[in-house]
Amino acid sequence: MSAVSDDHQLLPATRRALRHRIALAQSEGRAPSVVAAVVRGGEVVWEGSRTSVEGHGPDGNVQYRIGSITKTFTAVLVMRLRDEGLLELGDRLEKHLPGTGAGEVTVRQLLAHTGGLAAETPGEWWERSPAGLRPTLGAVLGDAPFLFEPGLRHHYSNPGYTLLGSLVEALRGKPWEEVLRAELLEPLGLDRTTVGPQTPHAGGWAVHPWADVMMPEPVEDLGIMASAGQLWSTTTDLARFAAFLVRGDARVLSAESLREMRTPAVAPESGATANGYGLGLQVLDHGGRSLAGHGGSLPGFVAGLWLSESDDVAAVVLANCTSGLPATTVAVDLVGIVAEAEPRIPEPWRPFLGSDPVALELCGPWYWGTAAQVVRLTADGLLELGPMGPAGRTARFHAEQDGSWTGLNGYYAGETLRAVRRADGSVSHLDLGSFVFTREPYDAGAPVPGGVDPQGWRGIG
Incomplete structure (x- = not known):
């Protein structure tokens, strides 16, 4: 095990709290000895x-x-x-x-x-x-x-x-x-x-x-x-x-x-x-x-x-x-x-360093029905799909050679995400395990299962 560097030294108050917890455990647990690291x-x-x-x-x-x-x-x-x-x-x-x-x-x-x-x-x-x-x-x-x-x-x-x-x-x-x-x-x-x-x-x-x-x-x-x-x-x-x-x-x-x-x-x-x-x-x-x-x-x-x-x-x-x-x-x-x-100090932000073309056209907001989602490209070349709000499914995806992405964790682990393109090559929508993600909520120009009401969005009146 490596020697303790200055960056990993614990504060005196933290060390005392650890000593106290071990002392309490040995005393209340009536143990002949206890050792911890x-x-x-x-x-x-x-x-x-x-x-x-x-x-x-x-x-x-x-x-x-x-x-x-x-x-x-x-x-x-x-x-x-x-x-x-x-x-x-x-x-x-x-x-x-x-x-x-x-x-x-x-x-x-x-x-x-x-x-x-x-x-x-x-x-x-x-x-x-x-x-x-x-x-x-x-x-x-x-x-x-x-x-x-x-x-x-x-x-x-x-x-x-x-x-x-x-x-x-x-x-x-x-x-x-x-x-x-x-x-x-x-x-x-x-x-x-x-x-x-x-x-x-x-x-x-x-x-x-x-x-x-x-x-x-x-x-x-x-x-x-x-x-x-x-x-x-x-x-x-x-x-x-x-x-x-x-x-x-x-x-x-x-x-x-x-x-x-x-x-x-x-x-x-x-x-x-x-x-x-x-x-x-x-x-x-x-x-x-x-x-x-x-x-x-x-x-x-x-x-x-x-x-x-x-x-x-x-x-x-x-x-x-x-x-x-x-x-x-x-x-x-x-x-x-x-x-x-002593909360963990986050790693410094680093830009994407990959040599392959950046999949920027997939980044940004998408909608599953009316649920707002965001796709991000991370520095390690993964796609991250998650909710705009505080609750919802979050998953990361690894790029495959055929242009698709495979889920690595959570609900979408193992599932395939594909960018479905129009005749001109632009992205129409994302398909993820039969879920259709569109750029607008219930985009009438995308093949939303069940179709989209031709009257579109409207109020009551």
């Missing part, structure tokens, strides 16, 4: 910790178990397979990993937890039992792996991400751990993220709910379920990972594919902490701020990693207690403290 502009701009147990003084280099944040790492590996053309997200699992008993579920459904699989494994509490009790996928899934029809609803599933880890192994021909290290950890420089604890690391503790006493938690290897929650990491490594989740890295995964992962694919279960789930990332609307990230827990540890792309701020929180400290809530609060106290 905040990233802005791709750099660590603040690190903090709080401890009350001798020998547990943490810093950015001390490992904690991160639990289900491991799932985001696994999802990145699966998206790499997709981008290389080795699978499609709509592929049924059986195509690449036959004989599991859950072959009808698709890769996308597994990533988004909509495969209908059980949340946990059959048998005893797998997080506190030896991996030898689950030597095969059959032991992880059980005789009846499905609770719901695949694709019907969101239901968080640890066995589902075990299947994804096995899928990575099947297509790479190597253990999940080796693929993870070679394709993600080493390129990003995450040398303190490992499948087992490496000194220095925190010990995991259970804190009695009604007395100020503690008990050590066992450290179990998850075995075949490693891809669902095995990893140990540090705030320094996870801060670097958070920066990657926003910006991408050509050696690992593109920014476009990461944006796809952050896009909500499904609403959550009732009572869930997050508002939805993308492809390996939870999504959350917090006070009008859109965030993406993941929480994690294993006996003795809780973790949270959350980011706001629009604010270019991310936060990581790690603690060594089984329960009590809400790591996701604290991480989200840290993002909010920085974003609200």
Whole structure:
């Protein structure tokens, strides 16, 4: 992670607010220790910790178990397979990993937890039992792996991400751990993220709910379920990972594919902490701020990693207690403290630098019926269509070689926008997924579906 530049230094009041939030979390959550980091502009701009147990003084280099944040790492590996053309997200699992008993579920459904699989494994509490009790996928899934029809609803599933880890192994021909290290950890420089604890690391503790006493938690290897929650990491490594989740890295995964992962694919279960789930990332609307990230827990540890792309701020929180400290809530609060106290300074305006002819004839006001819209050409060569007023659909479009434009986001994602021309070559109207946009409201000279009343606009009288 880069050194903190003067432009990214936080104000003293902001740093104190962050310290206060961590102190409050450790005190109220009764955690032996908590360590946190905040990233802005791709750099660590603040690190903090709080401890009350001798020998547990943490810093950015001390490992904690991160639990289900491991799932985001696994999802990145699966998206790499997709981008290389080795699978499609709509592929049924059986195509690449036959004989599991859950072959009808698709890769996308597994990533988004909509495969209908059980949340946990059959048998005893797998997080506190030896991996030898689950030597095969059959032991992880059980005789009846499905609770719901695949694709019907969101239901968080640890066995589902075990299947994804096995899928990575099947297509790479190597253990999940080796693929993870070679394709993600080493390129990003995450040398303190490992499948087992490496000194220095925190010990995991259970804190009695009604007395100020503690008990050590066992450290179990998850075995075949490693891809669902095995990893140990540090705030320094996870801060670097958070920066990657926003910006991408050509050696690992593109920014476009990461944006796809952050896009909500499904609403959550009732009572869930997050508002939805993308492809390996939870999504959350917090006070009008859109965030993406993941929480994690294993006996003795809780973790949270959350980011706001629009604010270019991310936060990581790690603690060594089984329960009590809400790591996701604290991480989200840290993002909010920085974003609200020190709003992101906008990038400078830059003119369009493309060498192709500028599509000025498409810019300006258009009307869908009576709804006023504006088309703008952005500096990066995209068309942006949005309402003149405060509410309405907004989308960006990428130019295609045939002169059409393809929607990149929102309601018009994947839809085609075409400029329909008159015999003299001038633009008559825009066609967007059967919607006709005209230069005047209900332009009589354009083929408005249903026609235009020949008497035109008129008052009452």
